[in-house]
Amino acid sequence: MANLFDWVNERAPNLAPTFRKHMTEYYAPKNFNLWYYFGSLAILVLVNQIVTGIFLTMNYKTSALEAFNSVEYIMRDVEWGWLIRYMHSTGASLFFVVVFLHMFRGIMYGSFKRPRELVWILGMLIFLVLMAEAFMGYVLPWGNMSFWGAKVIISLFGTIPYIGPGLVEWIMGDFLPADATLNRFFALHVIALPLVLLLLVVLHLAALHEVGSNNPDGVDVKHGPKGNRWDASKPLDAIPFHPYYTVKDLVGVGFFLLIAAFIIFFAPTFGGWFLEHDNFTPANNLVTPTHIKPSWYFTPFYAILRMIPSFFGTAIWGVIGMFGSILMLALLPWLDRGEVRSVRFRGMGYRIALAVLVISFLSLGAVGAGVTAELIPEWFPGADATTLENAFGRIMTLAYFGFFIFIWVYTHFGLEKTKPVPERVTMHD
């Protein structure tokens, strides 16, 4: 064994140091809290999606005629097929749960700020690819919601002036979502986008390890005092990833798998939130489901699309608003000019704005998922439900975009009164 190691080492002397630099001896701040579980959990889910996905392709049939039945075949006849599919479908939803929490952590503790802008941008690209990946995966079972979801999302491109209608036909390869659409989405879902996703994840981690992790105090441990128990040249307030954070993350993995297993075994559809009821009927191009709503993780963005009415004979404004809501997040490092990273030492205005962002995001999710459409007639009988819902949704859309405008004004004009940031992390010794 030692001989084999020497043999490799002689021929690739940089391999072992690289592994140590990025994995075992990656020095991370020692004050990580619960919010720092979600990065490693995202990798866990990614591995789950790849492994279960590979096994699903072994029985899935890529054809508009056979796709729906092949999924039912996996569920009913393939040994353990139901488990593999539910692991994949539950994994998709949990992927977004951990990614949303991971992103919120980054906003809350200012992890997107200098010098980690590149980490944040790569993360946003991962988020975009993940959304495309999830959308195309959702189309593959070719249920009625798959079909109509595909129709609506592809039609978004039709709102682009002049090239729109031709672009829509080009994406679908037909005049409606059809066999050609299903086949190309399959190709993109199982190979093209996963390759891009993996590359981006590697770059995201490489960029992170270049600048080092942020922490709940937003203190720069790399520029603090040097010398810890293991290495005199490394930051005093940092600990090696292994064994400290491998063990910590294992606890997170244990909890996460417990929750995931509960969903997979007892509530795989999660009350219509993870797998929608309308998707248990085959695709039908002449019958629209009564309520078209996207998967829950798209609902906040979808609500923005729905709430912005058309002007000047085009519906493109809602589409711009929807993509703009994601662009705003990507631009955060340049909108937020504040020097202080962590919410712990930031001004009251920032804390309130962050709360508004969370509330507006969740409220838009409720609007997009049709929760408000159900509740408003119950709570306000006799009122005009559509008007009330539009008013609520539009206020929440303004609140969401308002966060980004406020943050820029607040920090650019020096209105923020921050607390003093400590020299070292607050929980040393």
Add this chain to the structure above:
Amino acid sequence: MANEVVDHGRRRFLTVTTAVVGGVGVVAAVVPFIKSWEPSARAKAAGAPVTVDISAIDAGQKVTFAWRSLPVFVVNRTKDQLAQLKGLEPRLLDPQSSNTEQQPKYATNETRSIKPEWLVVIGLCTHLGCVPDFVPDIKPEPFDANWKGGFYCPCHKSRYDLSGRVFSGVPAPKNLPVPPYHFVDDTHIQIGVDPKEAG
């Protein structure tokens, strides 16, 4: 090499020409991959005109036919329903069908049709392409207390009247499109061919 003087101008010229020729090659090689996503010959052939029998559609009824796998609504409007159209105009976005892309010339009229009672429209919401529901009865509806009959899109709540004209203040920006069609005889229409082309 005896010649030790580097001719930078020549080197730059060679670099640029190599890059340009290589770039043209890459662009040319990409074209087939992009074009492979266009509707195939088979998909286009499936988009041929269809002739449908409308004799069984009673007054007030709607039947959906497939043309290019698009749902085409054929509605036999009653006198009552036609009488409501004029009064709705203030509430509509484009009551006079001014947007010429949404219907052929021969359907640019009050009823947006060749024969007043027969409405032929592509049943896809101009917002994001859902199939609107046919709600023909003239009575208050949860989504509109003043409903005079028409189409209601379940996806994003766009509303159209019984001529497929869109209401103001809904997400959809345009009237429902009228496909090219003509009457072969009193009980048959062909969808996909203009009256002129049919001769």
